[in-house]
Amino acid sequence: MSTEPQATDWTAWSREAAESMVRNNAQWPREYGLDAAPACTWDLESATLTFEGSLGPVVATACLVGTTSDSEGSFVWSWANEAIPRQHGQALEVVHEFGREHQLALLTTARISGGRPEAMECLGIAARLQRAVGTFIDQQGDVTLYFTLLHLRVEPVQRERLH
Template sequence: MSQALHTTDWAAWSREAAETMVARNAEWPQQMGLTAPLKCRWDLERALLAFEAPLHEVIATVCLVGTSSDQEGSFVWSWANEAIPAQHGQALEVVHDFGRENQLALLTTPRLQGGKPVGMECLSIAARLQRAVGTYVDQQGDVALYFTILHLQVAVPETDQLPN
């Protein structure tokens, strides 16, 4: 390992990852013609989110980074959750490897205490390491799902859906 890895200020590195995601998350919805509040449907098996815009849909290829539970106050990485399709954990290998190489327990511990704040930090770090376009968090009752957005495109309507 290089000397630089041993002298990295990981707190500053993590803050920078969060700041980058805040900036990117301000850009991508606007660029894709989406308006707040974002409305979306997701398909974990296909690793897709579909966002509704006024005149079209935007399809995002995503990675479910993990989930948090308000009740338990914990965050669980997707690679450690058997209920989440394996491709999400595979997409997180870059994050898991980085954590092992740099001895960062945050990135290698399957379940972490701290709930949403820890989930947001892990999401920002994953997005930085995956070079994500942005991130999206969806709340489903007690559970928050943390997605990195890897690719975006406007959905092309099926030809049988066109009026004439």
């Protein structure tokens, strides 16, 4: 009987993270009254995304995991992008540390060659390690932004007072 620890199958672990992300992304929009493609605005400084839903505005505390550029053909982690506010990189420290601890280059390399498939894998892993409620992706011209949603809340609807 061997007492050596089992080696982790990182491919299976990553696949499980992606499957969990798909399940979560099917659930949270329904719970918050959001249709298939909710209108969304994001604010990187406040680390929030605001969705317009049938229950009112839904505000997510978010982490910008990283970005891809179609023209550059790469994914860049937020912790490695000086243009991204620092709080996003700080929120990703759990992912970066996990990568260092397990010697996973995907999680410790600032710029990864590729595009959406690589970004989706990184997003799923970040969501799993951050215990995110869900994820959200937005396209801005050549750049695609990949967010984890860490907390969601419905904002009370402001009603006009009658005098």
